[in-house]
Amino acid sequence: MKTIGYIIQKEFKQIFRNKGMLPIIFILPILQLVILSNAATYEVKNIKFAYVDYDRTSTSRALIEKFNASNFFNVLTDFPSQEKASAAMLSGEVDVVMEIPNHFERNLLKEKTADLSITINAIDGAAAGVESGYVNQIVHSFNQDVKMTILDTSKKVTQPVTIQAIPSFWYNTTLDYKTFMVPGILVLLVTMITLFLSGMNIVREKEIGTLEQINVTPIRKSQFIIGKLFPFWIIGMGLLTIGLILAKTIFNIPMEGSIVLLYAYTSIYILVILGMGLLISNFTDTQQQAMFIAWFFVVIFILMSGLFTPIESMPKWAQIVTEFNPIKYFVEIVRMVLLKGSGLGDILPQLLKTLLFAILMNVLAVWSYRKVN
Numbered sequence: 001m002k003t004i005g006y007i008i009q010k011e012f013k014q015i016f017r018n019k020g021m022l023p024i025i026f027i028l029p030i031l032q033l034v035i036l037s038n039a040a041t042y043e044v045k046n047i048k049f050a051y052v053d054y055d056r057t058s059t060s061r062a063l064i065e066k067f068n069a070s071n072f073f074n075v076l077t078d079f080p081s082q083e084k085a086s087a088a089m090l091s092g093e094v095d096v097v098m099e100i101p102n103h104f105e106r107n108l109l110k111e112k113t114a115d116l117s118i119t120i121n122a123i124d125g126a127a128a129g130v131e132s133g134y135v136n137q138i139v140h141s142f143n144q145d146v147k148m149t150i151l152d153t154s155k156k157v158t159q160p161v162t163i164q165a166i167p168s169f170w171y172n173t174t175l176d177y178k179t180f181m182v183p184g185i186l187v188l189l190v191t192m193i194t195l196f197l198s199g200m201n202i203v204r205e206k207e208i209g210t211l212e213q214i215n216v217t218p219i220r221k222s223q224f225i226i227g228k229l230f231p232f233w234i235i236g237m238g239l240l241t242i243g244l245i246l247a248k249t250i251f252n253i254p255m256e257g258s259i260v261l262l263y264a265y266t267s268i269y270i271l272v273i274l275g276m277g278l279l280i281s282n283f284t285d286t287q288q289q290a291m292f293i294a295w296f297f298v299v300i301f302i303l304m305s306g307l308f309t310p311i312e313s314m315p316k317w318a319q320i321v322t323e324f325n326p327i328k329y330f331v332e333i334v335r336m337v338l339l340k341g342s343g344l345g346d347i348l349p350q351l352l353k354t355l356l357f358a359i360l361m362n363v364l365a366v367w368s369y370r371k372v373n
Helices: 002-017 021-039 058-069 082-090 104-110 125-154 177-208 210-215 221-249 259-282 287-303 316-322 326-340 344-368
Strands: 047-053 073-078 096-100 113-121 162-170
Touching (some): 047 082, 058 096, 058 104, 082 096, 104 113, 113 125, 177 221, 177 326, 259 287, 259 344, 326 344
Parallel strands (some): 047 096, 113 162
């Protein structure tokens, strides 16, 4: 028992003697708890809503105001045609489009029935089901309002007034949750493996002492860094290939867009992750420290990427933070290319932001790396 007690005492002394480990053990978990508890939510709100009003009557405007007054919908714009609305949904600008047909008001007053066409982005099947429920609630409430208006006007009992919302689920017609999750899990695997491997690789050289030997050689800093990180770039691209094959053969995930475009984007995205890994390794002395710090950032980035929680449902401050999250853009691109068939023009904003991240992250990583003689 004395021996065990001595070993335990020795380990505690080593832990608390290492000033770099104390923030990792105590501060980082607290930050994760505070940030993620406030940012991550499974509520579906701030739904990007648009409409096409072919009727242009007081009744159709009253229906639109119902959606505008809802806490769940963020009414963005009035599209002149369904084609324009469909293009906006393809680019990710809107999630729900309501089409109000011609003679909507006339049909309600004369025939006591009218149909609404509701188009929903169903990549996230669970969210699409909730959004459809919200739409039905508002339409049902409006239906009651119209019924009371007609009764007050006619002063007699008429046949029931019925407004039927007919949903159309795009990009995931069966609302299969795997169609939504598998592309996101693919992003998760590529990110975690490349970040952890690149982050711990150079730290391992420090631990075994070979980094000091390399530093006294004529090898230039740029040569060393490229030589160390390029294999992990290849591994990342290989993981993407394996993931796509499994996604298609096992889960039958649709691949509507250009796979070449997806590979081109991923080649830039992996540079961001490798830069992060190198940056982490520059400021850590052990693989344990590198793993803790990498895991801290990965957990926050992934849970604030839209992989599990809709970004629109997060608090405003969290939505701003996600703009600086490269994983968010990779999740969006994979889903847009595979499930929507989006092209270069549709993903160009995310592509340019990721390229900027790649340049910034690698410049910082290379600048902070020091050859110590």
